[in-house]
Amino acid sequence: MSGGEHSDRTELSAEEREALHSVELGVEWLHRAHGDLVEFHHKTGHAMDHLAEAEEKLRACGHTAVADALRDEYLPRGVIDEDRWSYDVLESYQDGFLSELTTFEERVRNDIGDGRRHVTERRQEREWKRRARDGE
Secondary structure (H helix, E strand, O other): OOOOOOOHHHOOOHHHHHHHHHHHHHHHHHHHHHHHHHHHHHHHHHHHHHHHHHHHHHHHOOOHHHHHHHHHHHOOOOOEOOOEOHHHHHHHHHHHHHHHHHHHHHHHHHHHHOOOOOHHHHHHHHHHHHHHHHOO
């Protein structure tokens, strides 16, 4: 059954719908957090590009000691610890936490809701369409 179909043979209880909805919303928020991590990664990269440019400019105007500090201490350094760069953080999140919980959410949907997504929203849509059709 595709996510867009509805089967009356497996009508969910209100509690099951709420539970599925909470799991789905949790994963949707994880996807939002993923977007923030992508933004963090890109902003960090842009900042480092500016610092690399600053190293060249500082060196060109005779400030070798601070240019060397940028080159040796900060540009090669990771954002977490010495060796974890922003892409490492992003990949760890994508490949671990996000992937695992996305798989969990799919398992819950398959076990409880016949694989249907957005069961709460689909029920609301059917109700609003029924009300419009019946003039309520």
